[in-house]
Amino acid sequence: MKKLIRGSWSAGSFDINQFSKGLLLYRNAPLSGGASPAQLVFNRPVRDCLPAHRRAFAPQWQKSAVQLEKQALRARTLRAAHFNLHAHPLPPFSIGDPVVIQNHITKRWSTPGIIVETGPFRDYLIKTPAGRLFRRNRRLLRRHYPATRPAPSVHGPPDSPAPPPLSTSPTPEPPTPDSPAAPAAAAPRRSTRIRNKLNK
Structure with missing residues (x-):
């Protein structure tokens, strides 16, 4: 209906004749049931601006109400089967369960x-940590599992490398007066080549 009203404006004014023609076409358009x-109101279609044969409105060419109801029921059954193809029931929540709410604009939890x-x-009815209350449908709620830190282990974290083993080699003992002294290091040997003096 809004499209009919929007399409009836021309040159900044509302065209009542164009709106009437669109309304007649809308009344003659079949619904999902046929x-x-x-x-549904007159048990027959009404004349509109589209050309049609004069016998197209005769009663013998119109479908009976029982047949139309069967078509409408079949159409509703097909729609329900289509929408329920991937649907599944959601488990209910209890009071005290932690949940997270989905933002209906950003679609983020x-x-x-x-x-x-x-x-x-x-x-x-959900209460947030800030104290606000929200009433939401089940499809906008999801169970929340808060992250918990693991308890510190006595032996340290499992991924930490093991400490290097202590050296078991015996420590050297200090020299005693009776032990022979170690030989002194030899003095560096100097070259015996005679250097030439540069002429000044």
């Missing part, structure tokens, strides 16, 4: 909270 709004009340229509 019957148009005009057929960003607001943690705790269930404080359960409603009759799969709705829950």
